[in-house]
Amino acid sequence: MLTRALFLIFLALALPQAYAGEAEPTADDVALEKRVMAVSEELRCLVCQNQTIADSHAELAIDLKNQVREKLRQGMSEREIVDYMVERYGDFVLYRPLVKSSTWLLWFGPFILLLVAAGVLVAKLRQRRKAMQEAPKLNADDHARAESLLSGTDNGAKS
C-alpha cells in the first residue's frame, strides 16, 4: 500500500518534467515556425554533417535556425535564404545536392551500377542456358542406369 502511494507520488512529480522538454511555439508564430522548419530541413548542419539543421541541436544549427527565423520575419523568401546560406557555406550546405555536372555520378551512379549488374545477370543466365543446351545428350543405356539408381535397384557394383 505504502509503495503504491509512493509510486503515485513520484509519478505525479514526474509529470511536469515529461512536458518540460517540448517546445511551445506561441500561437501567432505557428505559421512562421512551420516555414522555419521547412527551410531548415533543406539545410545541412556543418557540424554534424549527416543531419539537417532542423534535426540538429548543435549550437551552430540553432544559430542558423535563428537566422532563418529572423530573415523570414524580415520578409526574405525561402529561396533567398537558401541562396544566402549557399553563398556563405557553399553547395555543401544543401541537404539535397543539386543536380549538376559535378554531381551526376552521385545522382546517377547507383542506376548505372544497377544496369551493369542487370547486364552481368543476363549474360550469366545466357551462358548457363547455352551450357545446358550443349551438355552431352544421354543415350538409352544412361537412362536405364539412371532409372535403376532412382528406384534403388542398382547395387552399385557396376562401373
Add this chain to the structure above:
Amino acid sequence: MNRFLLPLGIFIVLAIFLGVGLTLKPREVPSPFIGKPAPAFRVPQLHEEGKTLSPEDMRGKVWLLNVWASWCVSCREEHPVLVDLARQNVVPLYGLNYKDARENALAWLNDGGNPYIASAHDLSGNVGIDWGVYGVPETFVVDKKGIIRYKHIGPVTPEALKDKIIPLVKELNGAN
C-alpha cells in the same frame, strides 16, 4: 584460378576507393568565399569596448583573421603557434572572438598571451555566420583589396604556416 580473378579485382578496386576515402577530410568544407570580398562587419573590440573593428580598416594590407573562442579546445592547441607567429612580425594578425563572454576571452588571452593586434567581439555569432564559420578555429587570409584568398580550417599548425600561409602572404604582399 580464373574464378578468383573477378572477386579479387572487385576487392582491389574497393580497397583503393576506401583507402582514398580515408585520406579525405569531410570536415573541411571548401569555402565559397575564396576570391570573393570579405564580408563587412563593424563590431566592438574585445579589449576596448568603445572602439570598433572592421575589415575596412585593414584596406591596403595583407592580414589574417583568426576566429577563436575561450571555450574552443583546439584553439588552445593552436594558440602557441599564433603567439609565435605574432612575434615574427610577418603578417598582422587580427582575431574574431566568436560567441564568447568578454571576461572569459580576456582571461584566456591573459593566460596564453595575446597574439592579436586586436580582436573583434562577436558575441551573437552573426559575424561568424556571415563569414561562413562553422567550426572554431578558422583562419582567413585577406589581401590588400579585401579579398579572401585562403581559409584554414582547424588549428593552425607550424607546417600550415610554413607551407601555405606565409608563402601566400609573401606572394600577396609582392602583388599590388
